[in-house]
Amino acid sequence: MTAGRAAVLEAGAFTVSDVDYGDPGRDEVLVRLVASGLCHTDLAVLAGGIPFPAPGIIGHEGAGVVERVGPGVTEVAPGDKVLLSFTSCGDCAACTADHPAYCETWLPRNLLGALRQDDAGTITRDGQPLAGHFFGQSSFGTFAIADRRSLVRVAPDADLTALAPLGCGVLTGFGSIWNVLDPGPEDIVAVYGAGAVGLSGVIAASLRSPARLIAIDLVAERLDLARELGATDVIDAGAEDVATRLAEITGGRGVDLSFDTTGSPGVARAALDAAAIRGTVLVCGAPPPGTEIAVDIQGMLTGKVLRGVTMGDASPQQLIPQLVALHAEGRLPLERLERAYELDEIARAVEDMHHGRTVKPVIVF
Template identity: 75%
Template sequence: MTAGRAAVLEAPGELLVTDVEFADPGPGEVLVRLVASGLCHTDLGVIAGGIPFPSPGIIGHEGAGIVDRVGEGVTGLAVGDKVLLSFTSCGSCEACDSAHPAYCETWLPRNLLGMLRPEGSADVTRNGTPVASHFFGQSSFGQYAIADERSAVKVDAGADLTVLAPLGCGVLTGFGSMWNVLDPGEGDIVAVYGAGAVGLSAVIAAAQRNPSQLIAIDLVDERLRLAEEFGATATINAGTEDVGARLAELTGGRGVSLSFDTTGNPRVARGALDAAAVRGTVLVCGAPPPGTEIPVDIQGILSGKVLRGVTMGDTDPATLIPLLIALHAEGKLPLERLEKRYPLDEIGRAADDMHHGITVKPVIVF
């Protein structure tokens, strides 16, 4: 057993930083001493009770740290390795075999629900009583995490783990969704709805493809200014402007060829569909409460419009994370402009700041 502290979700809206015990890693697992962990909107959804996860439990899924112990069968990692933690997958289904692990047949129970764990997987306990963990194969809101080997991506010994922590989900999702799925070209008109960490990462990715227009939409002027800094050619404040009318004006009535809705709000997705061009694509991500539906006018999509969903940017973390690290080193992925650091004891304030748009990407430091 390894003693440490963690932010335990006791019930919706109730995070308590408390002492816990981390068992030795089981087969295929590593014990990671965390240096930092990003806080993601999916975490906020769980904290608010909109996304189911057992309680008391530990969430968090953008961990970054150093391997402290390795379990049986682990071959790709060793004690002392620096790692970034991302989502987990089975590694053997058709999607995993074809380099699409975000669409693993068992992705949902392995990652979001905390219900499917490998045989012999190690537990986190508090006073001898198990605490739910293994969120996204890691549960990184603690000083340690018991992580699947498949959740961990080894990085260089000199890597700044605190800066790079958000790569595991938010940045990976936004960048990957634009880079891998929408794949804009120079003739495309691109719109990104929501300029949080996911949306801004998508803006950064799109800007590198030089589309004819790159439009960012949000409610917070400071985030829109960041989007312009990162390459947006125009911005729209959805709180003060008519988004549909502005998009029609900006596109000369043509509509948007590639839209990315990061908000998880069905009204936003419907608006993106209405504003889409003939044969345009609207890509949606996020984790709204189960049962959330997007209203679709069938007549409105008969012009070849496509509504498509995406999980984790349809990425293989082992492939995309090294690319993101390289782009950061080249100054093309300015993570520092998104981040604000908080100690573990202030994780509640970090969540509130993110919820209210004060901070784009909180990073919990240990």
């Protein structure tokens, strides 16, 4: 057993506790964490929107150093620096086609922490087992027992604190633009929501140099940051009529490529209404199950597309090294989004993120 500390989820809140980590099982790795990003998906678990069992440990943007490897693990060795992302089975049709975000067992493996080997490593508190393996990692602690397919090895000199959010939020925002919408120089692009996912999308879109890049949010400071990160236009949805402003900016043409990160069905519908002929609206926010988007079928007959995306349709082992390289070149300024918190400050980090005071909290160990 390895002694550590973790933010244990119970009764809709975190309790920082002493815990014990077991040895990694087959295809698992014990990682000593340096940092972990805090994501809106974690907040959704706290709010009860995702039914992860409690008491348990969540967190899914881990970054750390390999301590021990379990049987069957050959990709990494003790001492390697790694970033942690989502996991997948590796064998289904989606996984073998390099679309692991659409793994047939993605939901139980990631959001429910299930489908583990019989010899899987356990985490206990006072001798009682805790739920874990959230996104194949459960990174809100000083260690994580991580699935081998959630690991991406990085260079020995990598800044793990800065790079931690690559595993989910940045991967989702950047990948959704880069892999799915794929804007060109004649496209008008709009990003709804300027949180960590949306701003990562803004950065990705700016690297493709579209004709216009529009950021839409309710927080003026985030819109200012979006401009600095490459947006050519911004719309304050709390002070301006979004539809009118989009019509003005696009000359009545509409938006070719829209990326809705808000999870609001009203925003998605508004994005569809503002879309150009043959325009695409991509949604990635995750409201409660059963949430529906009202669609005007007549409007859709102009060739408009409403599409969903998970994790930027990315393979972490392929996209994360590209993101690390962009960060090293100064073209992915992650530090502009981040603020560091100690593990004992995780409740404050949650509040600051919820109220928009921090774009991307990073828990440091």
